Amino acid sequence: xxxxxMAANPLTRAVLEIDEYVSGLGWDQPARLFALVDTAxxxxxxxxxxxxxxxxxxPENSGLTPIEQDEVPTGKPLDEFLATIAWPDAVVGCALAVxxxxxxxxxxxxxxxxxxxxxxxxxxADHPDRQEVRMTVAVLxxxxxxxxxxxxxKDSPTEVLTGSDLVPGLAEALAATFEE
Numbered sequence: 182x183x184x185x186x187m188a189a190n191p192l193t194r195a196v197l198e199i200d201e202y203v204s205g206l207g208w209d210q211p212a213r214l215f216a217l218v219d220t221a222x223x224x225x226x227x228x229x230x231x232x233x234x235x236x237x238x239x240p241e242n243s244g245l246t247p248i249e250q251d252e253v254p255t256g257k258p259l260d261e262f263l264a265t266i267a268w269p270d271a272v273v274g275c276a277l278a279v280x281x282x283x284x285x286x287x288x289x290x291x292x293x294x295x296x297x298x299x300x301x302x303x304x305x306a307d308h309p310d311r312q313e314v315r316m317t318v319a320v321l322x323x324x325x326x327x328x329x330x331x332x333x334x335k336d337s338p339t340e341v342l343t344g345s346d347l348v349p350g351l352a353e354a355l356a357a358t359f360e361e
Contacts, residue, residue: 195246195247216247263357330348
């Protein structure tokens with residue numbers, strides 16, 4: 182993707198590439214799951230697929246190629262769905278892009294005690310300080326992780342926050358898909 186900023190490592194580049202791709206689809210999208218494969222290995226072992234993905238023209242031999250998977254089911258909790266995933270050996274990592282409502286840390290003290298999950302969801306959705314955010318989180322088999330956060334109100338490639346510990350719970354859930 183031509184607008185993806187150059188990042189220091191392949192995982193960060195993959196996260197930003199996925200963020201850019203999903204951003205191009207607009208907001209209010211379902212969660213999207215991606216397998217991450219080693220680009221050089223993909224070119225060597227499946228050159229026709231690499232050509233279809235437009236990887237034949239790229240000069241870089243290292244890096245990760247995100248491959249979008251089938252749709253994430255909407256009727257099942259995300260953690261339950263992720264618990265059903267097992268990746269083949271050719272997949273070196275995975276990533277998930279998902280939209281959520283978030284509150285600033287200052288709103289934590291305002292959360293009413295004893296709310297059911299449905300009531301808490303409604304409370305957050307009705308809160309005046311809520312923010313719509315797209316989180317793209319990626320993990321590798323070796324434990325490396327990275328993520329990108331994009332706020333709907335600041336929907337610009339220059340306003341994307343990246344870091345390895347931005348969404349630790351989701352990163353843990355994705356890492357668990359590689360456990361045997």
